Amino acid sequence: MLLHHHRFEPDTSLYDLDTFRTELAGSRSPVAPFKTALRELQARLDEQFRAGADIRDLVRGRAWYMDQLLAIAWAQHEWPDDGIALVAVGGYGRGELHPHSDIDLLLLLEHDDDTAYREPLTAFITFLWDIGLEIGHSVRSLNDCEREAEADVTVITNLLESRLIAGPESLRDAMRERLSAAHIWPADRFFEAKWQEQITRHYRYNNSEYHLEPNIKSSPGGLRDIQMIGWVAKRHFGTEQYTDIVANGFMNDAELRILSQGQAFLWQVRYALHMLTDRAEDRLLFDHQRTLAEMFGFRDTPERLAVEQFMKRYYRQVTALAGLNDMLLQHFDEVILRGKEALETVQLNERFETKGGYIQVRSRTLFRERPAAMLELFLLMAKHPEIEGVRADTIRLIRDHRHQIDDHYRDDPRHQRLFMAIMRAPGNVPRQLRRMNRYGILGKYLPEFGRAVGLMQHDLFHIYTVDAHTLLLLKFLHNFRKPEAKSDFPVAVALMQQLPTLDLLWIAGLFHDIGKGRGGDHSEIGARDVEQFCQRHNVSAHDTNLVSWLVEHHLLMSMTAQKRDISDPDVIRDFALIVRNETRLDYLYVLTVADINATNPTLWNGWRATLLRQLHAETKRALRRGLNNPPDRDDWVRETRTEARSLLQTIGVNRAQIDQLWESLGEDYFLQYAPSEIVWQTQGILNHNQSPLPLVLISAPTADMSEGGTKVFIHTRSVDDLFAATAAAMEQLGLSIHDARIATSHNDWTLNTFIVLDSHGQPIRDPGHIEEMRQHLVEELDDPDDYPTIVTRHTPRQLKHFKVSTEVLIEQDPANERTLLELTAPDRPGLLARVGRIFMEQDISLSAAKIATLGERVEDVFFITTKAGEPLLDPERQQQLRERLIDVLGV
Numbered sequence: 001m002l003l004h005h006h007r008f009e010p011d012t013s014l015y016d017l018d019t020f021r022t023e024l025a026g027s028r029s030p031v032a033p034f035k036t037a038l039r040e041l042q043a044r045l046d047e048q049f050r051a052g053a054d055i056r057d058l059v060r061g062r063a064w065y066m067d068q069l070l071a072i073a074w075a076q077h078e079w080p081d082d083g084i085a086l087v088a089v090g091g092y093g094r095g096e097l098h099p100h101s102d103i104d105l106l107l108l109l110e111h112d113d114d115t116a117y118r119e120p121l122t123a124f125i126t127f128l129w130d131i132g133l134e135i136g137h138s139v140r141s142l143n144d145c146e147r148e149a150e151a152d153v154t155v156i157t158n159l160l161e162s163r164l165i166a167g168p169e170s171l172r173d174a175m176r177e178r179l180s181a182a183h184i185w186p187a188d189r190f191f192e193a194k195w196q197e198q199i200t201r202h203y204r205y206n207n208s209e210y211h212l213e214p215n216i217k218s219s220p221g222g223l224r225d226i227q228m229i230g231w232v233a234k235r236h237f238g239t240e241q242y243t244d245i246v247a248n249g250f251m252n253d254a255e256l257r258i259l260s261q262g263q264a265f266l267w268q269v270r271y272a273l274h275m276l277t278d279r280a281e282d283r284l285l286f287d288h289q290r291t292l293a294e295m296f297g298f299r300d301t302p303e304r305l306a307v308e309q310f311m312k313r314y315y316r317q318v319t320a321l322a323g324l325n326d327m328l329l330q331h332f333d334e335v336i337l338r339g340k341e342a343l344e345t346v347q348l349n350e351r352f353e354t355k356g357g358y359i360q361v362r363s364r365t366l367f368r369e370r371p372a373a374m375l376e377l378f379l380l381m382a383k384h385p386e387i388e389g390v391r392a393d394t395i396r397l398i399r400d401h402r403h404q405i406d407d408h409y410r411d412d413p414r415h416q417r418l419f420m421a422i423m424r425a426p427g428n429v430p431r432q433l434r435r436m437n438r439y440g441i442l443g444k445y446l447p448e449f450g451r452a453v454g455l456m457q458h459d460l461f462h463i464y465t466v467d468a469h470t471l472l473l474l475k476f477l478h479n480f481r482k483p484e485a486k487s488d489f490p491v492a493v494a495l496m497q498q499l500p501t502l503d504l505l506w507i508a509g510l511f512h513d514i515g516k517g518r519g520g521d522h523s524e525i526g527a528r529d530v531e532q533f534c535q536r537h538n539v540s541a542h543d544t545n546l547v548s549w550l551v552e553h554h555l556l557m558s559m560t561a562q563k564r565d566i567s568d569p570d571v572i573r574d575f576a577l578i579v580r581n582e583t584r585l586d587y588l589y590v591l592t593v594a595d596i597n598a599t600n601p602t603l604w605n606g607w608r609a610t611l612l613r614q615l616h617a618e619t620k621r622a623l624r625r626g627l628n629n630p631p632d633r634d635d636w637v638r639e640t641r642t643e644a645r646s647l648l649q650t651i652g653v654n655r656a657q658i659d660q661l662w663e664s665l666g667e668d669y670f671l672q673y674a675p676s677e678i679v680w681q682t683q684g685i686l687n688h689n690q691s692p693l694p695l696v697l698i699s700a701p702t703a704d705m706s707e708g709g710t711k712v713f714i715h716t717r718s719v720d721d722l723f724a725a726t727a728a729a730m731e732q733l734g735l736s737i738h739d740a741r742i743a744t745s746h747n748d749w750t751l752n753t754f755i756v757l758d759s760h761g762q763p764i765r766d767p768g769h770i771e772e773m774r775q776h777l778v779e780e781l782d783d784p785d786d787y788p789t790i791v792t793r794h795t796p797r798q799l800k801h802f803k804v805s806t807e808v809l810i811e812q813d814p815a816n817e818r819t820l821l822e823l824t825a826p827d828r829p830g831l832l833a834r835v836g837r838i839f840m841e842q843d844i845s846l847s848a849a850k851i852a853t854l855g856e857r858v859e860d861v862f863f864i865t866t867k868a869g870e871p872l873l874d875p876e877r878q879q880q881l882r883e884r885l886i887d888v889l890g891v
Contacts, residue, residue: 059096233251263312470598672743714753735756737756822860
C-alpha cells in the first residue's frame with residue numbers, strides 16, 4: 001500500500017549501485033561488500049538527515065535502496081523455478097524504512113509443497129542475517145496466505161501492504177486477488193476489527209496523547225493512527241495514494257495537510273530516535289527528550305526549557321492527528337458503512353437535529369452564516385445528555401469554520417452569553433469543555449487556554465500537559481456530584497451538594513493553571529486572567545472576587561496541609577485568616593482534591609485525604625468560633641487531658657498512674673494528639689512495664705476507612721541517631737514516611753509517631769504484616785549502634801534525567817520556639833536516614849516532620865531545635881547545616 005502524498009523520486013547519487021555490483025563481482029565472499037554498502041548507505045542518509053533533508057525522501061529512499069540490494073542478493077542465489085517471489089510487507093511494504101525498522105519480508109510460494117525451496121531459502125535468510133539486516137520474515141504459500149489472513153486481521157493488514165522485490169509479478173497479483181475484499185474481510189468487517197484493535201491499543205495508553213514518555217508509534221495520535229486511516233481507505237476504495245482518498249471524499253485538502261505535516265514530524269522524531277539509540281526505539285523517553293530538543297534547534301528561554309518547547313510541538317501534532325483520526329473513522333462508519341441504515345432524526349430547533357443519537361447541522365452553511373451556532377451546538381449537548389456525540393460531517397464543518405472565532409467574535413455579547421450558558425448548564429459541563437477542546441473551539445474562544453494546549457512541565461510530578469490536567473481536574477469535579485464517588489471522596493461529595501453555584505467552580509478549574517509557561521507566578525497571572533474573563537462575561541463583582549481568589553490561592557490548602565503542622569492552633573488560625581469564610585473554604589477544598597488527583601494519580605492517598613479533611617474541619621471550626629476569638633492553648637490542653645483521662649478510666653486504667661506518666665510529657669504533647677490517640681499511647685506505655693526493649697505500637701485504619709495511614713508509635717530511651725535508624729528500618733520494610741512527630745519527655749523517653757504507607761501509597765492493614773513490621777522495628781531500634789549501613793538501591797532510570805537542585809530554607813517559628821527547615825532535594829532511597837544522621841552530626845533535635853514526595857523530588861519540612869531545646873538562631877550554625885545538607889543530598 002503506497003499511500004503517499006509526496007511524489008518520491010529516488011536519489012540515485014546517494015550510493016553508486018553500479019560500482020557496488022562491480023565490487024561484488026570481484027569479491028571472493030559477497031558478505032563483506034553488502035555489509036560495507038549497508039553501512040555507507042546509512043551513514044550518508046544520517047548525514048543528509050543532520051543537514052535537514054526532507055524526511056520523506058530519507059525514509060522512502062532507504063526503502064528503495066533496500067529493494068535494490070535485496071534484489072541483488074536474491075539474484076546471488078539459485079532458485080529451482082518461478083514458483084517463489086520475494087515480497088515486502090508491513091511498513092517496508094509501504095515503502096517506509098527508518099534506520100532500525102524491521103525489514104518485513106514474505107517468501108511467497110505458488111504451491112504448498114516447499115521441499116524444493118528449503119535449501120535455497122535457508123541459505124538466503126542466513127545470508128541476510130550475516131550481512132547484518134534486521135529482518136522479520138515468513139514463508140507462506142498462496143493457500144497459507146489466504147487461510148491465515150482470513151483467521152487474523154493483523155495478518156491481512158500486513159499482507160495488504162505488499163510490494164514485489166524479486167520473482168514473478170503474477171505470484172504477488174494472485175495473492176492480492178485471493179486477499180481482496182470480494183473474497184475475505186469485506187470493508188465493513190475489516191473496519192470493525194481494526195477499530196476495535198485501535199480502541200484496545202489506545203486503552204493501553206489511557207486513551208490519552210499526553211504521556212510523559214509517549215510511544216510515537218502506538219500512542220493515540222501516533223503513526224499507527226495515521227496508518228489506520230490508510231488501511232481503512234485502502235480496504236474500501238482500493239486506493240494507492242492519499243490524494244485518492246481526497247478524490248473519494250473521505251478526506252479534504254486541509255485534512256491531508258494535517259496528516260502530511262504530522263507524519264513528517266513523527267518520522268523526523270522516529271528517525272532521530274533510531275539514530276540516537278542505534279536501535280528500533282519508538283518510545284520518547286526522558287533519556288532522549290532533551291537531546292532531541294537540541295537536535296531540532298530548540299533553545300532554553302527564561303520562560304520555557306527547550307525540552308518543554310519540543311514536547312509542546314509533539315503534543316500539538318499528535319492531538320491534531322488523534323482528532324483527525326477520530327473524525328475520519330467516525331465519518332467512514334456513518335457515511336460509507338452505515339449510510340444506508342435508517343436512523344431516527346429528531347429536530348432540536350431550526351438549526352440542529354440529531355440523527356441516530358448524534359447532533360448535526362440542518363444546513364451546511366450554518367456556521368458561515370451564523371458563527372454563534374458553533375457555541376450553541378455545545379449548549380444543546382449540555383442540555384440534552386442523551387445526545388451521544390457530534391456527527392462527523394458537523395465535526396468537519398466546525399474544524400473548517402473555527403477560524404471565525406477572533407477578537408471580534410469573543411467581544412460579541414451574544415457569544416459571551418452562550419459561553420456562560422454552557423458553563424451554567426445543569427448537565428455534564430466538563431464533558432462539553434473536553435469536546436470543545438477536542439474540536440479546537442475552547443482554545444480559540446479562550447486564547448489563554450489555547451496557549452496552554454500541549455504545554456508540559458519537564459518533571460515526574462506533573463504527568464499531563466496543562467490542558468489535559470485542567471480538563472481532567474474538571475472531570476474529577478463533575479464526578480464528585482455522583483453518589484458512587486462517596487466511598488473515595490466523602491467530604492468532596494458532601495460539599496459539592498452544598499456549593500451555591502457550580503459554574504464558578506468550572507471557571508476556577510478552567511483558569512487555575514492557565515498562567516503557566518508565561519513567566520512569573522502562574523497563580524497571580526491566572527487570577528488576573530479570570531478576573532478579566534468574569535468582567536467580560538458580566539459575572540457579578542462578588543462572584544468574580546470568589547473565582548479570582550480561588551485561582552490565586554488554589555495551592556494554599558495543599559501546601560498548608562503538606563508543609564505546616566496543622567495540629568498547631570496558630571497554623572489553623574493563619575490559614576483561616578486568609579480563607580475568611582466557609583464558602584471559600586468549601587470551594588477551595590473540592591478544587592484542591594480534584595487538582596491533586598488530576599496532577600498525578602500516585603499523589604492521592606489516604607493520609608493526604610486525612611490531612612485535608614482535618615484542615616477543612618479545623619478551619620471551619622475556627623471560622624464558626626470567630627477569627628477574633630482564637631482558642632486558648634491552656635483551654636485546649638485542659639479539654640484534651642480531661643477527655644483522654646475520662647476514656648482511660650472508663651477502661652479501668654488507674655488515675656494515679658495516668659497522672660504520673662503525664663507529668664513528664666509536657667503541654668505540647670496534648671496539643672499534638674487527639675484524646676483517642678493519647679488513650680492508645682498511654683495504655684501501651686503503662687502496659688509495657690518499662691521493658692528494656694523499645695515499645696512499638698502500630699495502628700491501621702479499619703477496612704471501611706478509605707482515608708488515613710498506618711500509625712507507628714515508638715516509645716524508647718532517647719538516643720542519638722534514633723530518627724535516622726527509624727527511617728532506615730522503615731525503608732528496609734518498603735514503607736514510606738509521610739508524617740513524623742518527634743517528641744521527648746522530660747525524663748528522656750521518646751514519643752515518636754510516624755504515618756507510613758506501603759509502596760503503592762496504601763495503609764498497611766494485614767495483622768500478620770503489621771506484626772512483622774513491629775518485630776523488625778523493635779529488633780533494629782534495640783541497639784542503634786549496631787544498625788547496618790543503609791543499602792542504597794539504584795536510582796530509578798527516570799530520576800536520572802531531572803536536575804533537581806538541593807535547596808534548604810531556614811526560618812523561625814517563634815510562636816512554638818523552634819526553627820523550620822524546608823528541604824527540596826532529588827528523591828532517592830535512604831534520604832530521610834541521611835537527613836537524620838546530619839541532624840545528629842550537627843547536634844540538632846527534631847520535633848516534627850512533614851514528608852512529601854513529588855515525582856522526582858522531595859519537599860520535606862522539619863521542625864528543629866538545638867539539643868538544649870532552643871531555636872537554631874546562630875547564623876553560622878544555620879549555614880553549616882545548610883551546607884552539609886546540600887553537600888550530602890545534592891549528589
